[in-house]
Amino acid sequence: MTTAVSARLSSPLARRLGGCLFLALVTAVVTGPDGSNVHPLDGVKNSLLNTRVFGFLVFGLLLFAVTSLSGRTKPIGLTQVRTRLSQAVGQRGTRPTGYLLLLAIAVLVPLQLSPAAQGSLFLDVGIYALLALGLNVVVGYAGLLDLGYIAFYAIGAYTTAYFTSSVINGKVVYPLPVHSPLLLNPFFVFPIAVLIASVAGIILGGPTLRLRGDYLAIVTLGFGEIVQILARNSDPLTNGSRGAFGVPPLSLHIGGFSYTWGQDALPYYYLLLGIVVVVMIAFSRLERSRIGRALAAIREDEVAAEASGVQTLRYKLLAFAIGASTSGFAGVLYATRQFFNPETFSLQASILVLTIVIFGGMGNIFGAVLGAVVLQGLAYILRDPIPLIGFKVPDADRFVYFGAVIMIMMVFRPQGLVPSRRRKREITMSEQGMGSADSLGSGEVSA
Amino acid sequence: MSFVDQFWQLTVTGLLVGAIYAVIALGYTLVYGVLQLINFAHSEVFMLGAFGGLFAVRALLPSGNINALLSVLLVLAGLAFGAASGGLAAFALERTAYRPLRRRGAPRLAYLISAIGASLFASNLAGKEFGRDSVNLPKDLFTYNTEVFSVFGARVSSQDLVVFLVALAMLLILDRVVSGTQLGRGIRAVAQDADTASLMGVNVERVIVRTFVIGGLLAGAGGFLYAMKFNASFTMGFIPGVKAFTAAVLGGIGNVRGAVLGGLVLGLVENYGQFFLGADYTDVVAFMVLVLILLVRPSGLLGERLGRAA
Incomplete structure (x- = not known):
């Protein structure tokens, strides 16, 4: 019975x-x-x-x-995997009209939004889209897990604060207690920040990428935490928790032409949109380049790639550094727009970027951007109660939902909203017991 | 106060905190042994155990005076409830974040990410349900900071002694379980080679679940100990979690005795480092140790011993 x-x-x-x-x-x-701790x-x-x-x-x-x-x-059989494989190898034709339409939406829609929404579009959607594009290279292309990604963003922001000053009410204001002897226009800080962030990435990744892949996750986690702790506690360098105030807005002076990005969010947004488009093009070319193919080979089978002459460590390091420098770049952009303090660069922010990449679709450039638009857009909309139901997500609870989204995606749709074809196939193949679909080492998960 | 003056006090605190790290580190090491995965959500199991034990003690606390016997009983109850909540949390975690992926044979990255999702979900849900302020044990449970005895001039309170002894007892029991019982043999067999173990009649699924639960029981009880010494809050898991992982790597991941050694060493190093760098940088010391170990001796102090645990 x-x-x-x-x-x-x-x-x-x-x-x-x-x-x-x-x-x-x-x-x-x-x-x-x-609940409360009195009545748990x-x-x-x-x-x-x-x-x-x-x-x-x-x-x-x-x-x-x-x-x-x-x-x-039904689980897909091996033969089906093979046919899908041949399908995926065929390059997808470019569809310029579709891209132009998307670009037109991205250009025109913000004009109709309220200033608050425009501000959020720059800070929450745009910057995070850029961050997600960079992390996508690390997680999506190289199959490595970087949990301290926001540390490079912090490095970018603090570098900007170090190299700039602004004049407020006739007084020169330095954002940090220490400042560079040579003060620069924020535009010139971009290359410096990118360089510093990528060097930091190489220093961090160099020793750890040699080891088992999941160690990278925990080391980057630790690194992110160290950077935040240092920023918070070394007052003589970083101003501690008071943060950096007085980074000038971006401005351009070429010959007689002069333009300053001011209080209005829209000019910032359009600049960022341009940058995002350029980065998208660059990274999609990267994916199809020799480097991209090497990374795909490492993902699918690290041992075979190594045996075929791919210098796995070098390429993983390269991907890691590209991710870090994108994050540093975004940090400069952020610093010129917004006052920042160490709390900006929390683990939560790193995880938010990761959520965006996963939700959108690992390895897919459009996925990274779409993930930022959808998730951050939802977060913005959910600040007000949902019409009809009247339910409002409390700010403090947002990460409950993000956590749930991550889990649900991993269980039901690991390839994300807009899957990269190649990534999707790799996941399917890995589920059939072929290849690993990431660079976390060849160890197989038992049972 | 020179370092020499402070040495013994730092040592006592270091060993105390280290023992708690060791208890948590065992969960990482055991799960790593059977699945070759870092269980990122282990820190939340620890946190839930702390809350479980704390709330249980508070519910059981009688009004009126507490004598020594009652206080011991309450601590034991707290430990039991903490361990139970931890075990339950670990079981639920395995069911929701790991098993569905294992059924499908998902890539390793998927496990790490889903565990991070679970961790985020659990800690923030705990914040929602239990409030976001830190919670303390009822003050009158222990006569706080009563000096019981001193070691070379270092004060050891009754509470410290309880925390240390309980942690030590759990470590010894686990060592026996892994090396001496049938379940322990199963765990070691799966850690060595899951496929072969399953051919030899080991129920791999069951071993995995039980490994998670054992890790959860320890982490839950460890959480209660930690909450007893410090306090409990929904974000309490993260830092001890990373440190316990560091301890596991320091001792050699997969190595049960290594995790214990790693925990104690890390606790000591951290406390000595704190003396020189200041309390703000305690956590930095631990992360530095992690990076250094990975650089210099990635297999840990006692060496990785997947499947040859203890």
């Missing part, structure tokens, strides 16, 4: 039902009221012992119905 019951319980259908209902209850708790279980109790739980259970049943009716996608 008990065996019959347990057999029925472990049937795939019953398990899926259980999973769906569990998911519904978790959603009920996540969206439910807060009240949040859960008020979420579950409330009529609203029935709504969530119905949602769970619906989810069950939908997933059962649509049928599970």
Whole structure:
């Protein structure tokens, strides 16, 4: 009798039902009221012992119905992998009209937005799109996990603060207690910051990339933390938690022509849009170049790549440095627009960029940008209650949702919103037991 | 105060914190042994254990005076509830963030990322449910900072002694479990070669789940110890988590005794370093140790011993 019951319980259908209902209850708790440390279980109790739980259970049943009716996608056999492989090898034709349309949207839509939304479009969407493009080279192309990515962003921002000064009310203001003997226009800081960030990346990656790949994740995590701690505590250098105030806005002086990016967010946005487009073109060329192919080879099978004469360490280091320098570049841009302090460069920010890359689709340039637009756009919209339901995501809870998004994506759609074809195929192949789809070492996950 | 004057006090604190690191480090090392993966969400298991133990003690706390026996019983209850919450959290973690991926044979990067997602989810949900301020153990549970005895002039309070002894006991028990029981044999077999182990009749799935749960029990109890010494908050897991991982690498990942040694060494180094650099830089010392170890001796002090644990 008990065996019959347990057999029925472990049937795939019953398990899926259980999973769906569990998911519904978790959603009920996540969206439910807060608890407190005085009454730690009240949040859960008020979420579950409330009529609203029935709504969530119905949602769970619906989810069950939908997933059962649509049928599970069958695992793809090897022959299918082969045909997909040949499909993917054929280059996708460029579609200039589609690209122009997207660009037109990116240029025209911001004109219709409120100034607050334009500001957010630059700071939250644009900068993060640029950051995600850089991290995509590391995570998507090279298959390495960098959890201290925002540290290079901090390096870019502090470098800018070191090399610049501004005049406010007739007084010269230096952003940091120490400043360079030679003060520069922020535009000249870009190459310096890129150089410093990539050197930092090489110093950090050099020793760790030789080792097992997942060590890189934890070392970069530590590095990110060190940079933030140093920024916060070395007051004589970084002004500590007071942050750097007085980085001048970007300005251009060529001959008689002079232009300053001022308070308005739109000029910054258009400059950034131009940069993002250039970076997108550059990175898509990078992907198809010798370097990109080498990185793909390392991802798919590091040992085979090494045996075929790919200098794996060098290419991984290169990818890591490219990511770091993009992050440093974004840091300069950020510093010229916005006052910053060490809290800007938190682990959460690194993870946010990672979420964007994964959500959009690892290895896909459009995915990185789309991920930034969708996730950050959602975050912006969710500052106000959702119409009809009247539900508002509290700011403090945002990372609960980001965490859930990351997990759900990894379980159900590891290739992301707009998958890179090659990455998708690699993931499928890895699931069939061919290749590794990342550069984390050849160790296989057991069972 | 010169370093020599402070030496013994720093040593005592170092060993104390190190013992807690060691308890957490075991979870990393065990999971690394069977899956060859860093369990990024282990720090949240630790955090949930701390809350579980703390809330349990608070619920059980009688009004009125607490005598010595009662206080010991309460600490034991806290440890049990902490361990239980940790074990439960680790079980749930394995179910949701690891097993679905393992079924599909996902690439290794996917596990790391999904564990990070789980960690983010768990810690922020804990912040939502338990409040975002740090929580302390009821003050009158221990007569705080009562000097029990002194070692070369270093003060050791009754609470410190409890934390250290309990951690030590857990380490010894785990060592016995891994080296002496059937489950331990299973863990070692899977760590050595999962495919062969499964051919030899080891239920690999079950071993993996139990490894997670054992790691969770330890981390949960460790969390309670940590909360007893310091406090508990939803972000408390991150720093001790990274440090415990450092300890595991320092001792040689996959090596159970290595993790213990690594934890104690790291605790000491960190406390000595703190004396010279100041309290703000305590965490920097630990990360420096991690980078140095990876540079100089990536296999750790006692060497990696995947599958040959203890």
